[in-house]
Amino acid sequence: MPPTNDQFENSYELGPTSPSRNGFDVADIFTVSHLDCESSSDVKSFNPSKYSKRHSVREAVIPVQLHTGNDDHEHDAHFDTRLDSIGSGSSSISAAAANGQTDFPDGGLRAWLVVLGTAFSTLASFGYINSWGVFQSYYEQTLLKDHSPSSIAWIGSLQICLVFLPALFSGRLFDLGIFKFPFMVASAVLVVSTFLVAQCTQYWQFVLCQGLATGLGVGMIFGPSLSILGHWFKQKRGIAMGLTTFGSSVGGTFFPIATRRLIPVIGFPWTMRILAFILLFALCIPCLTLARRLPPKAASGGLFNFRLFTDSPPFSIYSGATVCMFLGLFTVLTYIDISAVTYGVSSEHSFYLVAIANASSAVGRLVTGFVVDKSGAINFIAPTTFLTGIITFVWPFTKSVSSLTAIAVLYGFLSGTIVSGFLIPAFLLGEVEDIGRRTGMIMTMGAIGGLFGTPISGAINRVTGGFVHVGYFAGSMIILSGTLMLVTRHFVLRKLWGKF
Numbered sequence: 001m002p003p004t005n006d007q008f009e010n011s012y013e014l015g016p017t018s019p020s021r022n023g024f025d026v027a028d029i030f031t032v033s034h035l036d037c038e039s040s041s042d043v044k045s046f047n048p049s050k051y052s053k054r055h056s057v058r059e060a061v062i063p064v065q066l067h068t069g070n071d072d073h074e075h076d077a078h079f080d081t082r083l084d085s086i087g088s089g090s091s092s093i094s095a096a097a098a099n100g101q102t103d104f105p106d107g108g109l110r111a112w113l114v115v116l117g118t119a120f121s122t123l124a125s126f127g128y129i130n131s132w133g134v135f136q137s138y139y140e141q142t143l144l145k146d147h148s149p150s151s152i153a154w155i156g157s158l159q160i161c162l163v164f165l166p167a168l169f170s171g172r173l174f175d176l177g178i179f180k181f182p183f184m185v186a187s188a189v190l191v192v193s194t195f196l197v198a199q200c201t202q203y204w205q206f207v208l209c210q211g212l213a214t215g216l217g218v219g220m221i222f223g224p225s226l227s228i229l230g231h232w233f234k235q236k237r238g239i240a241m242g243l244t245t246f247g248s249s250v251g252g253t254f255f256p257i258a259t260r261r262l263i264p265v266i267g268f269p270w271t272m273r274i275l276a277f278i279l280l281f282a283l284c285i286p287c288l289t290l291a292r293r294l295p296p297k298a299a300s301g302g303l304f305n306f307r308l309f310t311d312s313p314p315f316s317i318y319s320g321a322t323v324c325m326f327l328g329l330f331t332v333l334t335y336i337d338i339s340a341v342t343y344g345v346s347s348e349h350s351f352y353l354v355a356i357a358n359a360s361s362a363v364g365r366l367v368t369g370f371v372v373d374k375s376g377a378i379n380f381i382a383p384t385t386f387l388t389g390i391i392t393f394v395w396p397f398t399k400s401v402s403s404l405t406a407i408a409v410l411y412g413f414l415s416g417t418i419v420s421g422f423l424i425p426a427f428l429l430g431e432v433e434d435i436g437r438r439t440g441m442i443m444t445m446g447a448i449g450g451l452f453g454t455p456i457s458g459a460i461n462r463v464t465g466g467f468v469h470v471g472y473f474a475g476s477m478i479i480l481s482g483t484l485m486l487v488t489r490h491f492v493l494r495k496l497w498g499k500f
Contacts (some may be wrong), residue, residue, distance in 0.1 A: 068383065104234035111232040115240050117289030121225040123217040124190070124282040127251015129163055130333065132156040133354040134256040137337040138263070141347070147203055150458030153334060155211040160330055160450035162215025164443035166500035167223030171440025174224045177296025182220055187283040190217030191276050198272035223443055225286065229434040230427050231293040235373065237424065242369015245420040247364055252358030286306045305437060314491040315429045319445040321484035325385065326449030328477030329418065330412050331457045331470060332395055333357055336404065339467050343399040353404055357412035362418025376499035377424035378489045379416055385482035388414040392475035396467040425488065428500070
């Protein structure tokens, strides 16, 4: 029996708050599967226009539709299959819909324990990586002083690349329901590699242990830690992401100070061993608290779904924005310490610049968490991306302690907003069952920029003998990224005002 208008009204109110341009989002149709519909014709006979007018558009969600052929019968059969699979995929979700509840907890003890775990995982992963600027400066002056800044920078860039590159693999495993075991193995790899760095004395050993092994461990931790938030939060996804990435700011502030303070007292080997024990403690918390909520779903398209780029132009453009962003984003954090030493600032003060930048980024990440839930991610991070590019242009011309400190504070805050919010558009450019692979693809594209960005900056520094042209290169890449973000927003909204 076809559902009544009252049934449809109740079902529509359970759906997402973001109708598409024709007023009826594909995700809204999925909630009809909980009703007593006999065929897809019952669904297609529904006209939701009067309901879409009553519900304000709070965010734009672009479901990616894969090609299923031109035959209408095949399309209906495929659509009915989707309805059946979603209706029977999770009894808990069906029960939630039947009780008039949202599909996302958006709070509660279990959800906030997940946020706690992800915060500690980012502290031990991306927060540790964010302290690379201190190692870059220390290696240039001591252990690897016979190597060029560009060569040393390859260690850090390899870390950055591998933070994002394994996300493609870990994201696919996450979608298939395989999360806990890879996460624990990656945690062990990160801790062991940090212990091994203590024994390194030659360049290739640092590349192998601190570049390759540490990067792989961090990459298999960081990606799933962010994807899992998409299972637990929707309306409060921004604040959850902000609190999660706040952990990386805490790590990026703590690790540089601890490293430079401990080395003169106990030496480099024991400093690295103490850092490894800290990482071990921090990673025990996410291993105990993180868990998936939704049932696994083997979405079509393979490990790297190239059809996303043809089926969703906004996804393609945003991927390009991510590449450009990471080509320039880590340059200041990597070279601000050594640039200060070059300008005559004492090394006793210069290393604090990295910690100051990371501490300031914590504020930026929290602000982003509160703002993007109201304004939309790109609406907020595109302007801050442009401002980050401008600060990058200014950085080489600041040569005093006070001016460099101001740059560190401003750059840390602005870059923190980008890091905290850049994955949220990827959550919205498709469906939740594909969220791990989609974020993995975005992060893998960003890995390309992360791999080449700081070595290119180091090579420019070596050729020009300064940091002015380094700032021009990195700042231009960041400005281009902000421009592509706005293009993505235009493709999604097709209008000047709107939330995305």
